[in-house]
Amino acid sequence: xxxxxxxxxxxxxxxxxxxxxxxxxxxxxxxxxxxxxxxxxxxxxxxxxxxxxxxxxxxxxxxxxxxxxxxxxxxxxxxxxxxxxxxxxxxxxxxxxxxxxxxxxxxxxxxxxxxxxxxxxxxxxxxxxxxxxxxxxxxxxxxxxxxxxxxxxxxxxxxxxxxxxxxxxxxxxxxxxxxxxxxxxxxxxxxxxxxxxxxxxxxxxxxxxxxxxxxxxxxxxxxxxxxxxxxxxxxxxxxxxxxxxxxxxxxxxxxxxxxxxxxxxxxxxx
Numbered sequence: 001x002x003x004x005x006x007x008x009x010x011x012x013x014x015x016x017x018x019x020x021x022x023x024x025x026x027x028x029x030x031x032x033x034x035x036x037x038x039x040x041x042x043x044x045x046x047x048x049x050x051x052x053x054x055x056x057x058x059x060x061x062x063x064x065x066x067x068x069x070x071x072x073x074x075x076x077x078x079x080x081x082x083x084x085x086x087x088x089x090x091x092x093x094x095x096x097x098x099x100x101x102x103x104x105x106x107x108x109x110x111x112x113x114x115x116x117x118x119x120x121x122x123x124x125x126x127x128x129x130x131x132x133x134x135x136x137x138x139x140x141x142x143x144x145x146x147x148x149x150x151x152x153x154x155x156x157x158x159x160x161x162x163x164x165x166x167x168x169x170x171x172x173x174x175x176x177x178x179x180x181x182x183x184x185x186x187x188x189x190x191x192x193x194x195x196x197x198x199x200x201x202x203x204x205x206x207x208x209x210x211x212x213x214x215x216x217x218x219x220x221x222x223x224x225x226x227x228x229x230x231x232x233x234x235x236x237x238x239x240x241x242x243x244x245x246x247x248x249x250x251x252x253x254x255x256x257x258x259x260x261x262x263x264x265x266x267x268x269x270x
Contacts, residue, residue: 061087062117069123071152072105077121081111089113096121104148129182130161130198132174142182144175159195173200180205180220187224191231204252209234218251226251233257 066077078084080103081096093111096119100109105125112120126147128139139147139156149156161177177200184207185192197208207216216230230249237246237259250258 058116059089060117061089061119064119064121066121066123069125071125071149072103072123076103077123080106081121083119089115089117089119128156128158129178129185130158131156132161140174140178142178144173144178159192160197162197162199164199176200176220177205180222184222184227188227191227212245214246215248216251217248226257229257233259 061083064078064083066074069077077100081099083096090113093113096111097109100106100111100121100123106123107126108124110122112122114120126141126145128147128149129142131137131139131153132146137153137160139149139153139158140161141147159181161174161181163174163177177198180200181192181195181198184195191207191209194210195207196210196213199206199208204217204219205222208214209216214234216227218226218230230251233249234246237244241261244261246259246261248260250256250260
């Protein structure tokens with residue numbers, strides 16, 4: 001019969017081992033209770049300390065720096081955020097951001113602190129790209145969403161969007177038309193600067209450019225090279241035929257730039 005390499009413990013030895021294990025577990029439990037108690041007390045003290053500090057005069061808001069605004073006034077921002085004399089710089093930033101984002105002109109807001117007494121507000125405003133008449137003129141953003149600008153609308157120098165017929169479905173509806181104008185502003189700002197109106201109709205877009213209202217017709221989405229070709233054709237036609245200024249440039253046909261004069265359009269040519 002094989003013999004065990006570890007001899008069996010005597011009853012007294014086994015009892016001593018059990019008592020030692022219980023004592024070790026007891027000491028461990030006491031240490032854990034002590035550690036958790038200290039941690040809990042520390043968290044409680046930190047919480048109480050934060051709220052106590054928020055009431056101290058050193059942490060009163062003395063300065064507010066606002067960036068990213070073009071249309072909202074400082075007073076409107078401070079009023080929306082609830083920042084006034086006596087406000088604490090330690091107020092929850094998420095709460096301030098939520099208040100600011102309730103403003104219709106604010107897409108997002110970020111609040112930072114520069115202790116002890118400065119708040120930094122970064123505002124991302126909704127950017128109007130055009131106007132629609134309903135019949136009151138209302139600005140819209142790049143997605144065609146109406147922006148409640150109120151009296152500020154009068155200061156906007158933006159092209160008018162017109163969906164023909166009214167209520168036309170995608171892709172020639174207001175959202176597509178707004179996206180086209182927004183892309184034009186980003187990629188060809190020199191053309192956007194002379195754009196007076198954009199019309200969306202039967203799956204096509206018509207841009208009215210300059211004081212003479214030269215029309216550029218194309219099927220969305222617009223191509224920058226094609227639109228640059230249209231501008232070159234307008235300038236070339238005006239230079240070569242000063243008495244017959246171009247009335248319309250048609251980009252609806254692949255690989256073609258068709259220039260029509262007013263007389264040709266009236267005669268039904270093209």
